[in-house]
Amino acid sequence: MELIKIASELVVGYVALLFTTKILGKTQITQITAFDFISALVLGELVGNALYDNNIGISQILFAVALWGALIYITEIITQKKKNFRAILEGKPTLVIAQGKILRDKMAENKLDMNQLQHLLRSKGAFSIREVEYAVLETDGTVSVLKKSPYELPTRQDHQMPEQLVSLPVTLILDGEVIWDNLKEFGFSEKWLKGQIQSFGAKEYKDVLYAEWQKDKGIHVQTF
Incomplete structure (x- = not known):
């Protein structure tokens, strides 16, 4: 029963944390401020400590996560609306x-x-x-x-070179698995993809470590 209780609280805490982070928005770990870092630690500790406290149940976990998430959300709104608070909470360059x-x-x-x-x-x-x-x-x-x-590195403008269109490479195969959404989005067929990887000596998708396609450059394939 104790293990079931811990498992249920862990699942609920996981879902609550996931839901809260989705509401609060995305922040790359390399761009996280000191306040964001502390907030993330406290949010995780609320769930972590509750797991092994027999006096705390699922409702208390949900309440704590919801309240802390609401406080952070309000803080984010304030920093967006009031520039003076931004320097206090987030610092300034x-x-x-x-x-x-x-x-x-x-x-x-x-x-x-x-x-x-x-x-x-x-x-x-x-x-x-x-x-x-x-x-x-x-x-x-x-x-x-x-x-x-x-x-400073010279730019195309420094050399009076004409502008060149820039296109993003599209990942088609990663670790032997086809990224089907990317394949369909750019209008490629499975038959075309198989033909391309076979020209690089790969018989199956599992033989391909990485494959990408870029406009004007074609496909690049690296096998295992």
Whole structure:
């Protein structure tokens, strides 16, 4: 009976958390703010602690998740409507390098040391601070970099080259399984797909690790 109780509470908590996160919206983990991170931890702890507390049942779990989700939802609405609250709850971007000079006071305010700054800059392709004109520490802990002009990559406009249409690649096979929705969406038939992978030496879909199609470039297939 104890295992059945834990299982039922876990399933209900799982559904409640899933429903709550759908209502609150999507946030990529790399873009999560400190407040979002703490909110996610508390929401998970509400369910986790309730599982092993004999005095707490399913109704209490649902109430706790619903109340916490409502508080977060109200907070999100407030931050969208009131800009002043946005800085308090989400923080605001901070300039840590300006005109090539490191702003040590701004780094100290954000508890950022030189090793961390160098790591963040390298993740943006700037392996030397001398390459950076401006660097902004974002609210999610990442850094946005504007390089000095000698270190910026040339663009097609710089070379006075004509514009070129950009198209997204479409995944057709992943780990030996066909993405049928993508295949149908772009009007490809199964017969066409089989013919394409066979030209790359694959007899069956299970022989294909990855296959994608892109306009003007055709299909790319990699077998196991």
